[in-house]
Amino acid sequence: MKYITKKAAYFIIIIYICLGQVYGQQSVRDQEGNYLVCEKMPEIKGGLKALQKKIRYPLQAKSLGVQGVVYVQFIVNEEGKVEKPVVIRKLGAGCDEEALRVLKKVKFTPGYDKGKAVKVRFTLPVRFML
Numbered sequence: 001m002k003y004i005t006k007k008a009a010y011f012i013i014i015i016y017i018c019l020g021q022v023y024g025q026q027s028v029r030d031q032e033g034n035y036l037v038c039e040k041m042p043e044i045k046g047g048l049k050a051l052q053k054k055i056r057y058p059l060q061a062k063s064l065g066v067q068g069v070v071y072v073q074f075i076v077n078e079e080g081k082v083e084k085p086v087v088i089r090k091l092g093a094g095c096d097e098e099a100l101r102v103l104k105k106v107k108f109t110p111g112y113d114k115g116k117a118v119k120v121r122f123t124l125p126v127r128f129m130l
Contacts, residue, residue, distance in 0.1 A: 027039065027113050030121060033119070034075055034119045034120060034121045035111060035113060035118050035119065035120045035121070036120075036121055038111045038112060038113040038118055038120055039112055039113050039114065040111060040112040040113075041111050041120065041122075042076040042080065042108045042109060042110055042111040042120050042122055043108060043109045044106055044107075044108055045080075045106075045107045045108065045109060050106065051102060051103075051106050051126070052127070054102045054105055054106065055098060055099075055102050055126070055128070056098065057098075057128065057130070058093060058094030058095055058097075058098050059094070060093045060094045061091075061092075061093035061094050061095050061128065062130065064093055065130065066091065066092065066093040066095060066128070067128055067129050067130055068091045068095070068127075068128060069089070069091065069125045069126065069127050069128070070087060070089065070090065070091045070095050070096050070099040070125070070126045070128065071087070071088045071089035071123060071124070071125050071126075072085055072086065072087055072088065072099050072100065072103055072123070072124050072126060073085070073086050073088045073121065073122070073123045073124075074086065074103065074121075074122055074124070075119050075120065075121050075122070076108045076110060076111060076119070076120050076122050077110070077119050078110050078117040078118065078119060079110065079117075080107055080108040080109055080110045081107075081108075082103055082104060082106070082108070083119075085100050085103050085104065087099065087100065088123065091128060095126075095128050098128075099126040102126070103124070103126070
């Protein structure tokens with residue numbers, strides 16, 4: 001077996017580092033300057049289970065047997081607070097309003113890009129199941 005020389009080893013390391021920077025995750029922003037993708041995306045403190053525990057199934061939805069998913073888009077600011085929540089896919093029967101209510105109570109860890117907390121536009125599916 002041949003041994004790799006020091007020069008070859010350094011060359012391989014440099015290539016690996018360069019390719020990692022070129023093909024690594026790129027940050028993407030929208031027209032307003034909010035990140036759509038960043039190095040560390042926001043996360044719900046306690047996970048999706050924490051969100052589901054706060055949901056009170058709307059009486060109208062329960063009586064009509066409505067089930068499904070409400071998609072809510074919002075911005076997680078630098079402190080991890082929700083700003084400008086908007087329902088982008090409705091379910092009706094009170095589920096949309098409940099998703100917005102619960103979302104305002106949930107706390108997030110903020111998103112980070114290059115070690116700095118940033119505003120991130122986020123879309124979250126909120127599932128309603130009987």
